[in-house]
Amino acid sequence: MAESCLYNKLYNINQERLNKITTQNIKAGINIFGTQGTFTSYGIATTNDIINGKIPYSNGRQVVGNKKEFTGTSNAI
Numbered sequence: 373m374a375e376s377c378l379y380n381k382l383y384n385i386n387q388e389r390l391n392k393i394t395t396q397n398i399k400a401g402i403n404i405f406g407t408q409g410t411f412t413s414y415g416i417a418t419t420n421d422i423i424n425g426k427i428p429y430s431n432g433r434q435v436v437g438n439k440k441e442f443t444g445t446s447n448a449i
Contacts, residue, residue, distance in 0.1 A: 390405060393405060393407050394407070395407060395408060395409055395410040395411075396410060396411055397409075397411065398410070398411055399411050417435060418435070419435055419436065419437055419438045419439070420438065420439050421437070421439065422435060422436075422437025422438070422439055423437050423439050423440075423441045424437050424438050424439060424440060424441060425437065
């Protein structure tokens with residue numbers, strides 16, 4: 373009888389933890405216990421949108437910028 377009670381308690385703890393696994397908490401493209409991740413999947417930045425040397429994430433992947441940084445000086449009229 374004690375084993376059954378312990379099993380039920382452990383099962384309930386496991387279910388509570390599994391219920392906390394959400395798509396937003398898992399990196400895009402990763403599947404954990406049947407839950408497909410969507411974290412960073414909404415990103416649409418490209419390397420031309422990001423200043424050279426900066427490293428953000430877009431669609432679950434690391435993107436290194438190549439856009440030149442504006443320095444405030446220009447010959448344009």
